[in-house]
Amino acid sequence: MKTLAASSEELETLFSEIGTEVLGEVSSLSEDMARVMLAEMPEAREDYLTQVALLTTARKIAEEIAMTHQLAWMSDPSLTLTEARQEWEDTRPMDEGLMMIVDRIQDSPYPIYATEELEEIAQEWAIPMWFFEGLIGAENPYRYLEEHQGIMEEGANIRFLREVQ
Incomplete structure (x- = not known):
């Protein structure tokens, strides 16, 4: 958008x-x-x-x-901002997409992404790098995500605002 x-x-x-x-x-x-x-x-x-x-x-x-x-x-x-946000919410990548990346990283016996690529992923998802690293390193990343849901919500807000600018 x-x-x-x-x-x-x-x-x-x-x-x-x-x-x-x-x-x-x-x-x-x-x-x-x-x-x-x-x-x-x-x-x-x-x-x-x-x-x-x-x-x-x-x-x-x-x-x-x-x-x-x-x-x-x-x-x-010509959607209103509320309608545009709802449409964006219906079509945006869900948090599960980020969790699939985290699962792949955790399941791999060797590093599959360079630091620059991890930074790009964090930037694309509009999340702080410390949060992404914590998510990757967490024993239970789903619990970590749940505990830090506010960061993911703020990331979603930033991604939406990127689209409407």
């Missing part, structure tokens, strides 16, 4: 900004996907048609991901 708009000028600005963001995300994602696909299929570099098909596929997948990511909230850009 980018902005709660009412006038046609505001809507035009809103959709222009979203279009620019989608374009940037598509470009970035398609480059990354093409690089990975070409690394996994080096024979595609030798055949022009195969390479074009691979690059086209990467672009189409990137477009789908970007459109889903950018426009999933947009059923009515």
Whole structure:
């Protein structure tokens, strides 16, 4: 969710900004996907048609991901703040998504994320790093989460506000 708009000028600005963001995300994602696909299929570099098909596929997948990511909230850009929050609550990743990451980290016999990646996850979820580290290190992370539910609620508030700005 980018902005709660009412006038046609505001809507035009809103959709222009979203279009620019989608374009940037598509470009970035398609480059990354093409690089990975070409690394996994080096024979595609030798055949022009195969390479074009691979690059086209990467672009189409990137477009789908970007459109889903950018426009999933947009059923009515003129929602009130309360309605927008309710819609966001209905479609946002639930706390269980963070707990799945924590479970994977705890179940792994070796570190699966670099410190930078953990910091990015904490930033994405809008939680303090000390809380995320405590969650990962907790004997019972679900109890730890329950004991610190206020932090998760504040993180949800921050993530929502990121969307409406």
